[in-house]
Amino acid sequence: MNAVLSIIRYTFLQQLRNRLYLVVILFGFLILASSLLFGALAPDQEVRVILDLGLAIIELFGLVAAVFGAVTLVLEEIESRTIYLILTRPLPRGYYIVGRFLGLLCAIAASMIVMGALHFILLQTKTWNPEMSYFISFGFILLKIMVMTAVALFFSLTSTSSIASIVFTFFFWILGHFGSEIKFLLQKAHNPMSAYAIKAFLFVTPNLEFLNYRDLFHIPGLDSRQLLMAAGYSVVYTSACLALSVAVFSRKEV
């Protein structure tokens, strides 16, 4: 346990030293600039625009940090050979992967929480009344990023090129938002083979629409059971990706 905590701590610090905070600074500039711009262009809808735009940018920045962070997370250590002195310790390889993943996740979550705080403060200056649904949608953005970090880590361990891992992860991100469209395709598929292929595809890709509360922001009385199921789904999907990553890494030669 001490060993895993040590890896989490070191990975967290490594991400900060890799200037993950630049994402936060860039976000600050973007959100302030857009606030000034929309304040002038659409004064009636200013709060709504800042609200939607801010959450969308937080999600996008979180995704970029997650994908690039996760893809280089282990490969960088293999290339720099720093991994030799870690894997030659009495440490199961799975502990290393879990520690690295959690360390990266903590760093991304921390940067997203800072972005969220900046966003919240800006909204407060615009006579916005805080709503519970804001925090729910923010929480689910974090869960989405957790899922995508696990997906990116898995691809980085199975693919030989960083570019391929990044492309696959973004591909999964896009497909994850088109679950209902894929289901529609399934209904239209007459060939049983195509239907199986689509079903398999649907099963493998993360259902990110299930976690997308940003677009349902304005709906009053969100179903708590559904929220719980969605949170559970994200944890199960992430765990499955991590388990696969551990299995792949256990057979990886360095």
Added chain:
Amino acid sequence: MQNSFRKCKIIRMANDKPVVLELDNLTKIYRKSHLGRTQTSRGVENISLKIREGEVFGLIGPNGAGKTTLIKSILGLLFPTSGDVKIFGIPASQSDARKRVGFLPEVPYFYRYLSAKEVLEFYGNLSGMSRATLPARIEEVLKMVRMSEHAARPMREFSKGMLQRVGLAQAMLHNPDILIFDEPAGGLDPIGIREMRELMIALNKSGKTIFFSSHSISEIEKVSHRVGIIVRGNIKQIISVEEAHKTGINLEELFIKIVTDEMKGEVK
């Protein structure tokens, strides 16, 4: 040279000592696939070896002979194609096998922004050392490698020799019973080489088993009890340094003869 042989006799090896490291028909074949074509190359082949407690075993061979492949297979960084590796009777594939192993790679790569002390704290935690004993042990090993005054400096400021010393410190940190060094004197200046040699002898005197590889015959001769000559993935000969000295065998000539014969065989 006489002086160095005398040093080798400090500890006489006994065959009744327990086996610390055992290789049984170890073979590692590298496979690379590209566009459906698979290329294979031999790393090491059918290597069987027993290293006993308190022994210093030196592995010597030309570049690409399989020294690093052998060491990586022992440490579980590479997986054997066939054969077994056991450390203290535990298969090398299990992480527990590395509990009593300290490793120094040819070039120790560290996190450049961490200080020497932070690096050692990190590795100490990974080795399962208790928080209570770790700080004192870090001070102790830094003192042993004469790096105490540089403990707070980031690793990026260190010279190659200083990095090698920190590398040694991390290898000794958890007080392992067997030390595995890959080219420990590689890239060091003559003073650094001498210090490394003296430290290895001192570690062996304190009961540590050492398995190391080197390019330098004279260095291997000065610290090893037995020397294994590896060429093209095979250990061609294992010689007791003491016996070689008694019978007047010149290790350098023997090594060159074995390598030359191997090359001739390859040409034929």
